[in-house]
Amino acid sequence: MKTAQERLQHLTAFEELAESTFPLNLVSPVVKIIVAVVFVVLTISVDKYDIIHSLLLTSFTCFLIAIAPLKVTSVLKMLLYLSPFVLLLVIFNPLYDKSIIGIAGYQVYGGYVSAFTTVLKFINTTTVSVLIVSSTKFNHIASSLRFFRMPKFLVIQFMVMYRFIFIFLYDIIQSLQAVKARSFQGAKFSWRNMKAIVSTFFVKSVLRGEEVYNAMLSRGFEIKNFKMDNRPKAGDVFFGFCSLVYIFIMRFI
């Protein structure tokens, strides 16, 4: 379970990555999101015994890794961290699926095949979505949501929440340090502590939240300001079109 410190660093790292100038950063966020969604849907739609299509789609993932700001090692770390849930469920596949599949002349239990493809799917979908997000500035993500017809007040709420998260994470880190100093219990907390932390934190947060929001308003934050030029440029359309065509080919070849 990631600590608050790690989460804060993670979010901060993403913000920095989004500012870099890798090729993927230059593509319009709307196009990227459409490509990501199509990719995820098509990847998941692959039959669970179909190794070939899963691998073919993986090629797109590799392509994206090369043009996205996130380092391969970071991607691997994230995947490792997220995998337990999937692995836990899929590890039983070989046990329960004893159907026989022929691969390269060998007889293999279907369970192994489906486990493999599922892990591949997991790698693909997770990596692609993370890469897309890491290459997009937060404001652009928010305005793409607006583009996809999310109600304005919700997008604002989303943006405000995102900003607050940074502040609160920092706050929680400090509170935790204070509590640790006085509870002599080591790293894990009992639920008694949790209760007190949760409620004091909420009350403080609301008061703080109002102050931060006032500060934002005082510096000109306005709902209508976040209009973005969402009209895709020629390069974006080219990228989007090629990617989609490629993905479809990989999926149905």
Add this chain to the structure above:
Amino acid sequence: MSHHYIETNELEYTYPDGTKALEDVNLYISHGESVAILGSNGAGKSTLIKHLNGTILPMKGSVNIGGTPVTKKTLKTIRATVGLVFQNTDNQLFMPSVFENVAFSPRNIGIVGDELQRVVEESLEKVDALGLIDKHPFKLSGGEKRKVCIASVIASNPEILVLDEPTAEIDPKGIGDLVSILRQFSHTKIISSHNLKFSRAVCSRGVVMQEGRIIFDGELDEILSSDKLLAAAGLKEDY
């Protein structure tokens, strides 16, 4: 707007929980003045200050900035004219880097690209904090945070600068820096503070508040020479 002046007329405000914060506050500040708002905790200083940029709207009475009344509709122009630096620095440094914090305000006006970079750098230079431009606000000292907050507010070029307790969390050297920075600004300045020396160094006029009312409005020197006024302002060091 011809000349920027600040005017409050019979201003009254009561908080939702019943605390009466301001009562019959009448104030007139002309262009270019530097006014110190003094008073003990709870006297109403912060409440008054928050009225000046519309963060709080008056319950009774009115607030006028350069002839424009502060209402829900005029908030945008008011906030472009009045820059308010709140007391708590952490609550104002909500963006992940110093650059982003200072850029927040000009961005909202529509400044982008190279000009934005220039504006941010200029603002930071005015507060002598250009070296902090890429840092995370979390890692700054109290004085540095205060400077960045001020830079974030002056970045949109307001005519009037309002500061709420700017010397909290700063060491004496930091306060000295703050004094020289503020002295250079030609804005109309309204500063609430507990710090006598600081107030005297930056302002010439003083307004003393007590229990939501203004009990004295005049030369800062007069306040400093009157024990009674000092006590009312919560500035008498009696220990």
Add this chain to the structure above:
Amino acid sequence: MHMADALLSVPVGVTFLGISGAAAGYASSRLKKDFDEEKTVPLMGVAGAFVFALQMVNFAVPATGSSGHFAGGFLLALLLGRHASFLVMSSVLLVQALFFADGGLLALGCNIFNLAFIPSYIVYPLFKNIIDKNEGKIAIWSGAFLSLILGAVMVSIQTGISGVAELPFTNMLLLMLGIHLLISIFEGIITVGSYMFIKRYSLQTEINSERRKLKPYFGIFSVSLIIAATVSLFASSKPDGLEWSVFKIMGGASEPDSLTGRFHNLLGALQDKIAILPDYSFTDGSGQWGTSVSGIIGAIIVIILASSLGYIIRKANKN
């Protein structure tokens, strides 16, 4: 606790995306009717960040050696009312999906349903009247507990119906419930404590303005539905996994009579009629084709080519 894309099938994912999307639209329109935008938006933002930050602090679940974390869906519903809390929780899940890949894009619909829809629209109405009357600690605890348990059940159902993981439904259900039992107990306790504490301080902002008595019918209906689905999956779970694979390899020789099978067949029929979803092969046995040697080698070559292309583009971009 958060569903992953890889464990879902497309129909399940899309179905729940649809449900969640519709619920979000509903919640937005209901909220817009009588809310003070200036006050509510920052409050919602704060609440979301608060829940997000809280979910990080984990506590030791005694006697299991593992740790759990607070979810907060029910507490949010108590504090903000069901529409706002649904939207806030969904935003939190969106942030987690986007930035932490905690739950994929396709799975977002499921996660929103499990962690936001269930506490706000199913469990909360069931308990609201009781809680309003006498702020019963047991009622609050039960609400939070039930929300999490139902969530765990739904995860099992969604995974089970998808048919990707071969673990039989019964086992999966027991596994999920086992993991979440203790966590749910703590969720309940923390929710009670926090709620009591916050009420005592009675914040100035008028948060939960739902005065009307909420009819619990929808909640009761949904819970019954979930129980029914669970029971039928349970009943047909033994032959489920094996049967399904057999069905596929045989290419449809015998129709499976498990719930999963029926669900897929229903969707297949729907798809033929509507033809909205792309024609993906879940009923057609492409097992043989998907595993030939040349095919696999070819795919690997493609991977290498694609990576190289990407790398070249990146280098070119740097100049």
